[in-house]
Amino acid sequence: MIAVLAIVMYFVALLAIGWRAERGAERSARGYYLAGGGLGSLALFFALFGTNCSPFVLMGIPGQGYHDGLGIFSLNAPIIALVVPLTMWLVGVPARAMATRLDCVSPAELYAKRLDSRAAGLVLVAAFALFTLPYMVTGLQGCGIALAQQFPEHMSRRFGAALALLVALCYTLLGGMRATAWTNVAQGALFLVVMVAAACAVLGELGGPALAFERLAAERADLVVLDRAKPRFATEAFASHSLAIALTVVCFPHMLARLMAAKGEATLRDSCRWYPLALALLWTSAVLVGVFGALLAPGMVGRASDGIFPAMVARTFGAEWSVLGTLAVLAAAMSTLDAQLLTLGSMASRDLAPGGGRQGRGLALERWILAGVGVATLGLHELVERWQWSIFELAQFSFSGYVMLFPTIVLGLSWRRFTATGAIASIVAGIGMLAACQAGLVPLHGWLPVAPAFATAALAAVIGSLASRPTAPERLRQAFGA
Amino acid sequence: MQANHDRAGARQDAPRATRVERGVAVIGLVVLLVLHFDAWREPDPAARVGWLPLELAWRLAWMVAAGAYLWWFTARFWRAKRSEQAGR
Numbered sequence: 001m002i003a004v005l006a007i008v009m010y011f012v013a014l015l016a017i018g019w020r021a022e023r024g025a026e027r028s029a030r031g032y033y034l035a036g037g038g039l040g041s042l043a044l045f046f047a048l049f050g051t052n053c054s055p056f057v058l059m060g061i062p063g064q065g066y067h068d069g070l071g072i073f074s075l076n077a078p079i080i081a082l083v084v085p086l087t088m089w090l091v092g093v094p095a096r097a098m099a100t101r102l103d104c105v106s107p108a109e110l111y112a113k114r115l116d117s118r119a120a121g122l123v124l125v126a127a128f129a130l131f132t133l134p135y136m137v138t139g140l141q142g143c144g145i146a147l148a149q150q151f152p153e154h155m156s157r158r159f160g161a162a163l164a165l166l167v168a169l170c171y172t173l174l175g176g177m178r179a180t181a182w183t184n185v186a187q188g189a190l191f192l193v194v195m196v197a198a199a200c201a202v203l204g205e206l207g208g209p210a211l212a213f214e215r216l217a218a219e220r221a222d223l224v225v226l227d228r229a230k231p232r233f234a235t236e237a238f239a240s241h242s243l244a245i246a247l248t249v250v251c252f253p254h255m256l257a258r259l260m261a262a263k264g265e266a267t268l269r270d271s272c273r274w275y276p277l278a279l280a281l282l283w284t285s286a287v288l289v290g291v292f293g294a295l296l297a298p299g300m301v302g303r304a305s306d307g308i309f310p311a312m313v314a315r316t317f318g319a320e321w322s323v324l325g326t327l328a329v330l331a332a333a334m335s336t337l338d339a340q341l342l343t344l345g346s347m348a349s350r351d352l353a354p355g356g357g358r359q360g361r362g363l364a365l366e367r368w369i370l371a372g373v374g375v376a377t378l379g380l381h382e383l384v385e386r387w388q389w390s391i392f393e394l395a396q397f398s399f400s401g402y403v404m405l406f407p408t409i410v411l412g413l414s415w416r417r418f419t420a421t422g423a424i425a426s427i428v429a430g431i432g433m434l435a436a437c438q439a440g441l442v443p444l445h446g447w448l449p450v451a452p453a454f455a456t457a458a459l460a461a462v463i464g465s466l467a468s469r470p471t472a473p474e475r476l477r478q479a480f481g482a
Numbered sequence: 483m484q485a486n487h488d489r490a491g492a493r494q495d496a497p498r499a500t501r502v503e504r505g506v507a508v509i510g511l512v513v514l515l516v517l518h519f520d521a522w523r524e525p526d527p528a529a530r531v532g533w534l535p536l537e538l539a540w541r542l543a544w545m546v547a548a549g550a551y552l553w554w555f556t557a558r559f560w561r562a563k564r565s566e567q568a569g570r
């Protein structure tokens with residue numbers, strides 16, 4: 001009963017925030033999709049943090065920690081803590097300024113206008129959709145797993161996923177960016193507190209940190225170290241993975257949209273500064289829950305370990321409070337999902353729909369398109385459930401793909417000689433090379449496909465730009481300022 | 483809102499980063515990246531710092547260093563970038 005009440009209250013709270021945001025919002029595409037460029041420090045920080053922390057962190061990472069130990073922390077958390085804030089600085093500042101100068105609302109629109117090329121914008125929309133839709137499915141998977149574990153006799157994974165999507169869609173439809181940013185404040189605080197509390201509770205059950213680590217070293221020494229003999233941690237794979245996980249975040253279209261929505265540079269800078277601290281807290285806790293979960297609940301095979309975080313919350317908090325784990329997963333999943341829905345919706349309405357961006361016609365088209373994106377995501381989730389892909393596998397596919405957009409995202413904002421031809425060549429060549437590597441057509445010598453594919457994308461960006469005519473000077477003046 | 487404007491305005495008057503500071507920023511980044519790819523360390527389950535396993539202690543220490551680097555970087559270079567833009 002407590003569980004049902006808590007989840008209903010959580011959903012109602014989100015809808016109330018969405019409704020409140022809708023009442024205070026300016027009725028324009030910029031107001032709806034970018035909160036009028038007015039996200040302050042607190043809202044922006046949690047919008048970025050909440051958006052970036054998906055079920056990949058709350059379920060995928062404990063699940064991998066369960067099998068691979070502390071090495072999962074070493075592989076991901078440190079490099080993200082350093083490079084993500086640096087790339088937010090590198091991309092966020094010029095993207096925000098350029099979006100204002102060119103009056104852009106969606107990330108693809110920003111690059112289409114900067115490069116003076118509708119074709120480049122369409123290629124970007126296609127690439128963003130290709131990698132964002134599977135990533136959105138990981139959110140639905142997380143919600144489905146969490147709700148099905150919470151109510152095993154009453155709710156299937158599919159129904160749980162659909163329910164969470166429906167609620168996220170409702171508050172996003174109502175209040176746009178403003179609603180998603182403020183719900184992210186509540187969601188980010190919720191999942192951070194619950195994850196840290198869960199790690200503390202797990203350590204407490206094992207007799208405190210000293211005894212817990214001692215027992216871990218004695219019973220599962222393989223989980224205490226980063227063993228380079230494992231293929232995942234071999235030097236080349238480690239370097240490739242670091243490249244992917246570090247550069248991918250700023251290429252998420254939903255992260256770009258949030259950077260474009262910052263009220264000012266001071267708010268962006270604050271987010272960059274506090275990001276590593278919040279990340280260290282969350283990731284340390286997530287990995288410890290997974291690693292010690294392997295001691296407390298051994299025997300999980302394959303993607304079954306994706307459920308270790310809710311299982312540990314239920315075990316350590318007691319059955320009555322197990323709903324906190326479910327709420328944390330829902331919060332992480334929905335805080336990413338809402339941003340993705342909104343950003344894909346913005347690109348569909350501004351870059352694809354005929355007459356997109358027309359002023360003074362209300363927001364009906366935007367809202368219908370957003371609902372369509374939600375339905376498409378649910379359809380893809382159904383397919384993925386049949387194929388039995390894990391959250392970690394799906395996220396890795398998306399993260400590798402996003403990295404192919406990094407040369408375009410960065411060079412488009414910093415190099416005036418960068419052209420539409422360079423952008424298209426970079427994206428197409430990078431994704432082509434990624435596919436060829438994943439199909440086994442290119443020898444990798446221990447590197448992950450993302451490494452040679454990224455090098456190809458970067459090279460194609462430079463060659464394509466230098467081999468084509470520069471962008472018109474007038475457009476460059478508009479984009480970069482005088 | 484007023485506070486944000488004030489803070490942004492104050493930074494426009496900040497001095498530009500010096501050449502030495504730019505060098506320190508690049509070297510600091512390279513050192514952090516090299517330390518992240520620490521292929522020379524042998525895995526030893528018994529090695530600890532207090533009760534923390536060496537692997538976790540090493541990574542957390544690295545993150546503290548990275549956080550300090552970021553704080554310094556944003557303070558110096560964000561200011562410099564603002565003042566350079568304002569001066570154009």
